[in-house]
Amino acid sequence: MNNQTRVASIGELETSFQRELATDRWAAAETAFALATRNRDDGDWEQSREWVAQCLRILAGFPGETEEQAATTRVSVGGVLLPNYLHEGVVRGRFGQLA
Template sequence: MSTASDPSTPAARTRHQHDEAKRYANESYRAAKRLPSSLTDDVASTRTTVGGVPLPGYFHEGVIRARLGGLLET
């Protein structure tokens, strides 16, 4: 019998995926804050995709807040 704490249940997998997404979002935000961003050249993406995933034209903390804000720690 499966329970909510059983890692093989769909609910547990979903919770794990959400936790992983939160970690990714927060690490991305911290990384973006450490990078220079005073010039357009500082934040302009040099690649349009990574692993088939489209990237924004500019990468800075505002983009991360806009796209992943619901996952960021406050």
């Protein structure tokens, strides 16, 4: 997903996620967050819940003691704005009961 401002389809985001999972796990966490957001916004609560869980699993493998360690590397993914920092607390705060 090179154009970060274009709204990507969920299928395109899923393809990006699979590629990133093998090459850049932080980018995969950001894309999982975007997928959770897109599915939630589309009303697909079950898929959103699954992407929240995936995002949290990936984030568990990263240190998050400093802002630098939790800072996102992109402003948006597939048209979904990312928070400035990505860690468990942010994900749980954004998704509430879905987390």
